Amino acid sequence: MENQEQEFKSGFVALIGPPNAGKSTFLNTVIGEKIAIVTPKPQTTRNQITGILTREHFQIVFIDTPGIHQQKGKLNSFLLKAAFAGLEASDVVVLMLDGNLYVKKTYLIQKEVSFIVQRLRQIDKPLLIVINKIDKVKNKNLLLPLTEEIQKFLPEKEIFYISALNGDGCAEVLKKIVELLPYGPMLYPEDQVSTVPLRFLTAELVREKLFLYLHKEIPYHLAVEIEQWEEEDNLVKIMATIYVSRESHKKIVIGQKGQMLKKVGTEARKELEEILGKKVFLDLWVKVKPKWTENTSFLISLGLGTSNLELG
Template structure:
């Protein structure tokens, strides 16, 4: 009997800080989506590709769902829900540890998600992430009951994106629910995102981690120049860090330039690992007043219409 070729899109939805990006990186087996303990780290829908024999899935890591209405937050929310238009399977990721502390079922901010995916049109799988840190498993019973009531057809998988607990079973279930179809990517491809975009995301991740609570949401990163030809074996990258106000510039640069230097060193190491070769990374900070309200610039970043 001939094996059936399957292909489809798995859209990953969930509240901010549920661990979607960590899970995507775990599923793919390498880092393609930036990770930070801060909410709204993911701005664009990042795609990862998994091929297992006759099965191929494109996973879309969407911005975290939230209630904020300022800055670029509404754009991120629209981007997350827009991804549902491409979905063949929906993967809802919830923070099990957070719900174990609540003891009152689903949070109100999950109701729009339930409404969006609860019509039965698409298969829905739910990953209760960070289950490994919940010592008293009975504390998960209220959220399990609430999810089962809200989405009775959904399947539940307690997992840990950090340790890999339960992830293989989740992946097997996801891949088995893909529709029949021809593969659209080579088996060795792991993302549809251009390497320049991924490099910019790596720089932005290091900024998020370095800036603490100061101004990570007021920064954006663009690749201004990418040179692989002038010196064989070396990729020269010039990246601009955009800030919304002049007063933000010294905060990014740091005393004596130490913060910017540290961000550059850490980003360069990750980019070299991604490219498999040496990288010269030059960073500089540009003031772009109120860039979060600049529609043309947001379009250049892949946000908005």
């Protein structure tokens, strides 16, 4: 028994990178469950989201983080804080990059990643570079110049090529992470896959559908808050508010004859029913809250940019 404990490895692994690199997709794939919402739009993730992978000899606690970018505004500064806090809390760092984006535009890497690299240089932690979306790279020869470009500013770091979408290469990344993890005890119960509370996941699922169906600036100016959560025998009654920053956005979120809100509500409800194994009654309301993205106390009340690690 003693020997077994000594061999057990555990720790936190931060998933960081520019928006839209596939961090949340990777998290869901390796955990085998949908924990983090995923959309084709950048800046989908707004909090630290944990995914826990437990096997006989290790427990990896992944911390998915908001994509790092340098846009201005209070909401963005909250997101950045959450991303860098994830980095600070981790034992191993995975820098994820969208390989398909950069094979066409290698010049972009320097611009997008230098800000992250600056931060990485300030901390002394094992770092893996993961080039994602290689299922989309038809000509694999193009990965060579991309690799050389990355090595210019991140020399001597091991580079992995994966598809988070179909799982190719993910096992090799996991194997390397386990190698780098410190020895230590199990941090969470072995059957726990996340520390994300169900209420939070519910709000996220609603936000995911809104992100999928709404365009331009609207997704970036909305937030979802769960107002009520009542459980009965085989039914969960949930009331949620969708905050938008303008009256014109409210009209679009509701849609003609309420169609958009209905579509969003139905899709989120179906997914929730599967997760909860219960019938769900989901009541969505839309409220205008002007300039909420610049309202510090409101951002705090929404729990934006924060970690849910302590809730484990």
